[in-house]
Amino acid sequence: MTDTGSDDPAGTRTGHRDREPGPAAHDATSLFGPDSRFHAFFSDPRWALAVVRATVLEAAHPQIGAALIDNSTFVTHPWRRLRNTLVSLQRMFGPDDDVRGREAARLNRLHTRLKGADARNRPYDAMDPEVRAWVVATLFESSVTMCRLSGQPLEQDVMERLYAEFRAYLAALDGDAGHLPPRLQEFWPYYDRVVEERLENTEAMRVILYRLFDHLPAPPLLNGLPTMWAAGRAVAGPVIGVITVASLPEPFRRRAGLPEMPGAQTLMQGAYLAVGLARFLPEGWIQPEAIVRLLALSPGGDDPRARTVSALTDRMKRAGALVRLLAPLGPEPEPDGGTDTRSAEEFFAAVLDQTGDGYLDWPDLAAMAREIAGRLDLDEPAETRLYDAFADWWRELQAALDTDGDGRVSAREYAEAAPSLAGPALIRVAEVLFDVTDTDGDQRVDADEYRALFRRGFRRDRADTDGTYARSAFVRDFLSFMSGRERTSPYDPLFSEA
Template identity: 40%
Template sequence: MADRGASFRRDLSEWRIALVAWRLLVLQAADPVVSAGMAEHSTYRAHPWRRVEHTLGSGRRLFYQDEETLRREIARLERAHKRIRGAGPDGRPYDAGDAATRAWVLLTLFECVVAMRRLGGDPYDAQELELAYAEFRGAVAAFGLPGGEIPGTAGELSAYFARYARERLEFTEAARYLLGDLLREAPRPRRLRFLGDAGWRAVRLVVAAVIRELTVADLPPAVRERLGLVRTRRAALLSAVLHRGAGAVVPRLPDRLRYRSPEPARPKRRHPKRSHPRRDGRGPRLDRFFREVLDQTGDGSITVHDLRAMAHNVCWQLELDEAGEARVYEAFDSWWEQLRAVMDADGDGRVSREEFVAATLAGCDRDEAYLERGLLPALRAVFAAADTDGSGFLEFDEYRAVFGGPRVHPAELSHGFRRLDTDGDGRITREEFLAGFTGFFTARADSVPGTELLGRA
């Protein structure tokens, strides 16, 4: 009986959860509070795959790990949600601490696991469903949500979803974007790096069509009706083929292939090729830094929200305590103020790619005083943000948390770290960081160590 009660945990870590991952995001984004928070505080446009990983990864920490991991994850979510509040584009206030919204987000995770089993042809029976839901509620109780927000039994979930869809859900801008343009614009996942940009652009069109059709087909009927979406026969057939195929194959795999490990595997290191000097590589380097590091929301400009999204991602990966998170957010806010003060030429509170590149090139070319007036204070703020434990050094995990991304291969990032670590002691001092990063922004040739802090271009 105990083993059956743990089935929800196992199913959450099964690889076929990927088939309902986009469905999960759409269900959550259809809540206006979630949508408003995503618009200003999320990196889902530029890093959609990271958003999926964070959502599922958080679920695994909540339901798959021990009580201490559960406690830390809830504390981390509480700290993150305190910062997600404001007014949406339509003027309506939103607050991620809203109890009804938090309950909805949690329950969509459970419902998607149930849907995965049902669509795959191996649904929970009534007893298994109640046992799985009791396990789920046991973890959710640690959030301290008001009584009545979480249905008492699994049998009440159908009515809850229908009511919530009717009273709260909307076809929000975030939900529309998830089902539309995002899928056609999504960056290449790291695992598909071998396709190259041209190959991924071709594959992406097919992926976009498949994910959209599958997601619409799999949404609960009450949600489809509320959002005005139609489940076509073609979509229904696609859903049946994919889910039934996965349901027939995946459960028969050995556990090491069937389930995803809670801990991500360390990337293998590769020996880098030699870099070749270029005449003036600053423009492409600055453009790449803007796209891959600064523009977290993927809208072509950077604001305080991009820097805070970076801070959130750093804290998320390194699992910092409250004091550590506060230090990281303070440092990233300082970094933003440096960027805004030096580069926001039109005073609109945003720094465009053109403003960033032009201001950096002009400042470096105009006079050396620019370094101390604009660049070096910003770099000191970056170092403070990356140095999450306050040790005065950057370890590789800290470096990766700030400068890693879906478009930067782990081997390239490791190479950049080693290039900055000029004394080879396995950590980067502030002096090494400032010298290397200054070279990234100012060196015309690509042979300076700092020009490869993101790996080779």
């Protein structure tokens, strides 16, 4: 059995202290929406720690770890990834069956494209039912563990209700939840077996534990305060890593060789207890989607909250100057946006290398297509048309820039041939991007269509006199951004914001 940090493993999984009542039976319609147990967890600040833990356990699965390393943008664009994940979970667990079905179809199309082989030439497939079941299993088990570590273990009926909701989530994705045991008491042997037999010390798991939080980029809201962000991250990053390692199943920690610092268990339980106290704040103060939207808000945007954010940023800059005066942390770096243009190397790192591995490859352009398709909530065939355009552009780039024939483009190769970037395939990407943005097909992007893509209103120099964006101007600006590397383009936050 998995060591869960107690002398009574069964008791940790079927605790009897949480007196919140749970239904004796679960009809299908009640497993989603505001009455679901998951809905309560979604706004629980403790769930942030649980999700980090679940992500580490997911990444320890060799197939998932390989897919993350090859395709994910979670290192370079973690805030964007977090926001997209929260939106997806809201859609899947919401009360609207049509929205849930649409989101499930979108996720399935996305995962169908994630196939390959790891460094040991073992194949991975994001549509593997075993893999998808494990992702759901880690979310459920980490939610249960979250309650136990914060001193409020779930009662058996509440836990069964929560398990039924997660199985329903898997069924909505796969059409069948058969790869998760049908009953809760059968789940625990399944979970222990996967932990003991399938999980590995993967590269993706190590990146999350030892690199992600130590190098976490600032969200847009704090992008102008790099020194203060770096100082806070230097303290919080290692602490999050220690807490997460201490919360993992002991047999896996031992087998994977994960070091546990003295006092880590006490620190972990203290963190869960402390974060859990935030649940007693007034309702509405802790809303994950609102917090993520705020962090993603640019002080220079046109959102009604931008003026408040700008004032807050100014105050934080003054506080940062005081901190540097009292405890010098080195000169404040020039924030992005200090000039209108940047070097080819800077553009490569900020925009093109979406996965952060130092090379331009198909997964980088696929990540761009994925972000656009998600923002615009594209259906077939528009989504496939967009991916095909980016795939053609990748083939054009590979033919023009891959001088050493290794199948990818390095920053040096890109910098040496950057002027040849704007070829016919890139023009086609711009045309398709306009078409999928122009939802009413009137050959102009209006204010609502513009905001759906860029999440901000027209800049004064973008809109025509009639308040729309013409195809020719849209395509010209996209090509100028991709070849001229302009900082001021609206495409920059679309592709480069963390």
